[in-house]
Amino acid sequence: MAFPTPFTNGQTATVAGISYIYDSTKGTWTKVGAATGGSSIVNGNSNVFVEPNANITVSSTGSANVLVVTSTGANITGTANVSGNANVGNLGTATAIITTANITTINSGLLQNGTSNLTIVSGGNIAASVGGTANIAVWTTTGVVLANANVSGYANVVGNANVGNLGTATAIITTGNITTINSGLVQNSTSNVTIASAGNVSTFIGGNATAQLIVTATGANIAGTANIATANITTINSGLLQNSTSNVTVTSAGNVSVFVAGNATARAVFTSTGANIAGTANVTGNLTAANINATTSLTLNSVGVATTGKAIAMAMVFGG
Numbered sequence: 001m002a003f004p005t006p007f008t009n010g011q012t013a014t015v016a017g018i019s020y021i022y023d024s025t026k027g028t029w030t031k032v033g034a035a036t037g038g039s040s041i042v043n044g045n046s047n048v049f050v051e052p053n054a055n056i057t058v059s060s061t062g063s064a065n066v067l068v069v070t071s072t073g074a075n076i077t078g079t080a081n082v083s084g085n086a087n088v089g090n091l092g093t094a095t096a097i098i099t100t101a102n103i104t105t106i107n108s109g110l111l112q113n114g115t116s117n118l119t120i121v122s123g124g125n126i127a128a129s130v131g132g133t134a135n136i137a138v139w140t141t142t143g144v145v146l147a148n149a150n151v152s153g154y155a156n157v158v159g160n161a162n163v164g165n166l167g168t169a170t171a172i173i174t175t176g177n178i179t180t181i182n183s184g185l186v187q188n189s190t191s192n193v194t195i196a197s198a199g200n201v202s203t204f205i206g207g208n209a210t211a212q213l214i215v216t217a218t219g220a221n222i223a224g225t226a227n228i229a230t231a232n233i234t235t236i237n238s239g240l241l242q243n244s245t246s247n248v249t250v251t252s253a254g255n256v257s258v259f260v261a262g263n264a265t266a267r268a269v270f271t272s273t274g275a276n277i278a279g280t281a282n283v284t285g286n287l288t289a290a291n292i293n294a295t296t297s298l299t300l301n302s303v304g305v306a307t308t309g310k311a312i313a314m315a316m317v318f319g320g
């Protein structure tokens with residue numbers, strides 16, 4: 001038996017014991033069920049066919065098999081509008097579009113795709129795992145704990161940011177202060193600044209085990225050379241400027257003594273009235289003095305002596 005002509009959209013026909021419905025939009029006849037041994041409800045271009053020991057098919061307004069009920073479930077071609085609850089084992093969809101409602105409960109607490117997932121503990125934390133690595137980020141009631149986060153923009157942290165390591169090209173602290181360094185160590189390669197808790201601040205350079213600079217509550221100790229280019233030394237607490245066995249001793253509000261090459265006697269002592277030299281004074285320029293007292297001898301390499309005022313009798317030995 002052939003299909004009837006002419007035909008209209010939704011028209012049904014039985015050919016060789018098989019029921020068909022015509023779809024004018026596609027220009028085709030679609031099988032909707034077996035007429036022999038089956039049951040059907042037909043009204044216009046809508047129908048329900050129940051095949052013997054087989055599927056139940058529902059066609060509506062000329063659209064064939066809008067609903068097909070099988071032994072494993074139901075297949076809907078089109079939109080399923082559910083006004084109540086839709087309890088499903090698995091929901092497979094290319095795109096989930098939730099226009100006016102909210103997802104209020106996830107029984108398993110797991111949103112998953114491959115080896116990445118978002119776990120929501122009932123009334124508890126939210127954890128994100130990425131690529132099989134668990135708990136990359138964990139949100140708690142006090143904030144978020146990040147195991148390894150790459151932020152391409154700005155991370156604005158209102159509370160405390162507790163991190164294992166902070167890697168940054170430049171650290172810009174605009175309005176706050178660094179108040180606590182738990183390890184007490186600011187380090188770059190083999191150089192570091194060590195801050196003892198309520199104690200000294202020590203600077204180590206180039207892997208040297210001895211601190212080159214130690215700042216204490218009373219001052220600073222430098223284990224090396226202090227180069228002061230443009231400043232002045234205004235106070236020396238110990239009163240001693242030393243290099244090996246030579247030094248300059250500055251007595252508080254008193255004399256300045258110069259000791260040379262380990263000699264226990266000062267070679268020169270500067271007082272409030274003048275200078276005392278324990279040794280030879282070599283003067284290459286002019287010597288202008290009110291009095292010259294020579295206890296042993298006065299050696300002049302030039303025979304010319306200019307005097308002003310009264311002549312003073314002196315024992316002179318002219319050399320040269």
